[in-house]
Amino acid sequence: MSSTHEVPSQRIPRLLYYLLQPVILLAVIGVWLTQPTNGSLFFITILFLQLTLGAIERRYPDRPEWQTPAKQTFTNVLLVAFLFGVSGSIGEIYTHLLSPPLDGMRTALGLDIWPHDWPLVVQLFMVFTLNEFFWYWIHRAEHQWSPIWRLSGHGAHHAFRKLSALNFGLNHPLEYFFLLLPAALLQLTFGIGAPVLGAALLLVTQASIAHCNIAMNSRLIGWFFTTNQYHICHHSTDREESNSNFGCAAIVWDRVFGIFCDNRVIEAGAGPMEPNTWQKLILPIKEFETSSLAPGTQR
């Protein structure tokens, strides 16, 4: 492994290397600002990201050995589509279960303090940064404590040895309860409204970029947002590298809490062999035998 930010040997055009991530982020934020309550933007954004990043990954893969056969890509698309439905259902469950108590708590404790009249883009970054703060600690707990690792099935997300933009959504179905919790709590506690949709768009955009197999410059944007260089480090088979960069969309909290790492990782995954889909699914009741990341094990 090495720590490097040089333009890679793959012949990706310099414009893409330097500008792909900031241009995509500006485009997503700009479109949301024109239609801040349009819920269908969530699906449209995912489609746009996956088609764009998927096409660039095919043409300019950072790690050519990570390209997946068409059949595997198709399977991953089906899994992401299924998990998209799962996440929608879990969102409804949270709204149904948590709305009454949190509405009552907001009224009782006077928590109607969200600055709805502030510029939308400021509210967007407030929700995004707060959401990432809570997710940072949830994610860190998943890696720290075996019961949370198993209950969330987080090892399934780490099991993939070849990463691409599609990995943004390839989590265990149970983990969507964890992934959606910060936004649900923020929305239902403070009654935020449209900025939560904007933050969700920014999160899903960043998560797609963070997993993609495209060489991108991390130097400037990577002070606040995570980059694929940093997030792929978190997907390392090496436990020490994996116990860094817990922010999946923002890297700022890893910098604040001192566990930021910018190693370029050679090998991703949770061990020497990638488990099949069934083994990933039953992870909460049966850990991978060769896992190098599961807390409580030493390899």
Ligand SMILES: [Zn+2]
């Ligand atoms: Zn992780």
